[in-house]
Amino acid sequence: MEQNPVISRLAPTPSGYLHLGNALNFLITWQFVRQHRGKLILRIDDGDSTRSRPQFVEDIFRTLEWLELDWDLGPSGPDDFYTNYSQNSHSEKYFAVIEHLERTYSCKCSRKIIRKTFGSTIYGGSCRDKMVPFVKGRTAKRVIVDRPVYDAGSAFDLARAMGDFVLWTRDDTPAYQLVSLVEDETHGVTHIFRGEDLHTSTLAQKYLAEELDFSQFLQAQVVHHELIYGPDGIKLTKSAGAASLRDIRESGKDKSYVIDLLCPYLDRFREKLLP
Numbered sequence: 001m002e003q004n005p006v007i008s009r010l011a012p013t014p015s016g017y018l019h020l021g022n023a024l025n026f027l028i029t030w031q032f033v034r035q036h037r038g039k040l041i042l043r044i045d046d047g048d049s050t051r052s053r054p055q056f057v058e059d060i061f062r063t064l065e066w067l068e069l070d071w072d073l074g075p076s077g078p079d080d081f082y083t084n085y086s087q088n089s090h091s092e093k094y095f096a097v098i099e100h101l102e103r104t105y106s107c108k109c110s111r112k113i114i115r116k117t118f119g120s121t122i123y124g125g126s127c128r129d130k131m132v133p134f135v136k137g138r139t140a141k142r143v144i145v146d147r148p149v150y151d152a153g154s155a156f157d158l159a160r161a162m163g164d165f166v167l168w169t170r171d172d173t174p175a176y177q178l179v180s181l182v183e184d185e186t187h188g189v190t191h192i193f194r195g196e197d198l199h200t201s202t203l204a205q206k207y208l209a210e211e212l213d214f215s216q217f218l219q220a221q222v223v224h225h226e227l228i229y230g231p232d233g234i235k236l237t238k239s240a241g242a243a244s245l246r247d248i249r250e251s252g253k254d255k256s257y258v259i260d261l262l263c264p265y266l267d268r269f270r271e272k273l274l275p
C-alpha cells in the first residue's frame with residue numbers, strides 16, 4: 001500500500017464556458033490521479049458570487065461527461081452542487097478561518113482609489129495602521145505581506161508582486177486565494193496542477209498557509225502547466241472569448257479531437273513530471 005495516497009482536485013470556476021486550457025488541466029490532473037490510484041475531487045469554485053452563473057455550472061458537468069472524466073468526491077450534478085456544495089452558501093466557514101488571524105487589517109479603499117494612489121492594482125498598504133473598523137460589505141480584509149515567500153528554494157518578493165492581498169472582498173465574499181487554500185487544506189489535497197498564470201497566486205496561498213499554519217497545503221506538490229495560446233499568440237481565457245469546449249462539442253467533435261489537439265502539451269507535461 002502506498003504510504004501517502006494521492007489526492008487531487010478539478011477546481012473550475014463557473015464564470016464562463018470552459019476552454020481548451022481547462023481541458024488540458026482536467027486531463028493532466030485526471031491522468032495523474034488515476035495512474036497513482038488516488039482520489040479525485042470535483043470542486044466548483046463559485047465563492048466569487050458576482051461572476052458565477054448556473055449555465056457555467058451546467059457546462060462543467062457536460063464537459064466532464066463529454067471528456068469521459070470521472071471523479072470520486074464532490075457533486076454529482078448541478079442540483080447536487082447547488083444543494084450541497086456551493087461555496088456561496090458556506091461563506092461563514094471561510095470567514096471563521098481568518099476572523100482571528102492577527103496579521104490582517106480592514107481596508108476601505110476602492111479599486112479606483114488604489115489605482116489612483118499607487119498607480120497600479122497592487123495595494124501599497126495605506127490602511128495598515130488606520131485601524132479601520134471591519135464592516136462586511138463595506139470594507140475588505142487584507143493580510144500583511146512583509147516577508148518573502150520561497151519558490152523552489154529562491155526568495156520571491158510577494159509584497160512587490162501582490163502587496164497586502166485581499167482575503168475578504170468589499171462585496172462581502174471570500175477571495176479566491178482564501179477559498180482555494182481552505183478547500184485544499186481541509187480535503188488533504190496532496191497534488192495541485194494548475195496553469196502557469198496562477199504561479200503568483202500559488203505563492204500568495206503559500207504565504208497565507210504559513211500565516212495560518214496549514215501544514216497539509218505546505219506539503220502539497222504544486223505543479224504548473226503551460227497555458228494554451230491562440231493563433232494570435234494570446235492566452236486563451238474565458239473573458240477573451242476563446243473558442244469554448246462547448247463550441248467544439250456542439251460542432252459534433254468528440255473527446256479524441258481534444259486529445260489530439262492537446263497531445264503535445266500533455267507530452268511536455270509528462271516530461272516535466274519525470275524525476
Ligand SMILES: [Zn+2]
Pocket residue numbers: 106107108109125126127
Ligand atoms: Zn485601504
